[in-house]
Amino acid sequence: MGPASAAAADRNGDDQALIRRVATGDRAALAALYRRHERPLYLFVKSKLNDPFLSNDIVQDVFLEVWRHAARFEGRSTVKGWLYGIAWRKVIDIHRANRRLDYTDILPEVEDEDPGALDRISADEQAGHLRGCLSALKDDHRAAVELAFFHDLGYREIAEALEVPEGTVKTRVFHAKKLLQHCLEQVGIKGFAG
16 A cells, blocks of 8 residues: 555544544534535535535535434445535535536636746646536536546545446546547647546
8 A cells, every 4th residue: 555545544544533423423523524624525516516605505514414414424435435425416406406507617817927927828728628628528427537536536435426336437437538638639738648
């Protein structure tokens, strides 16, 4: 087990200990779990809804659900995967209620005078192309890729979060990477390895 794997295992063990304490009504444990996962969970939800206020509400709802149902956590997955699964289902509920989800990014119109401005503009353009290619993916493919690469979840955690078999996640990520590579090559970005 490498250093990154060991650190992830330690965090999961810590998270499981916190969940056990939350199940007994320990508010300090919930606060610790919240501090550890609130920001990345918020960024994940916000990337799906593009609404900071609604995203914050959903994150609060996730931790309220954890408070109410911590005793139900059986440890068959990581706590992180469980949290993202709760958040994903809440996002889907919003999506279904609104019938569509908007993915918009507003880029600033102010030109940067810094000497590295052209490099950053080029990087922003490439990031914009990547966002465009991501938005062209089907929801299930996009979710799998975003959870894997932007939120650093493993296939098992993604499978739990999306409530699909692990093999399905692997297939979705594989096909999504191929589609992203093709899309990026169409706009002149070569060498996307995913």
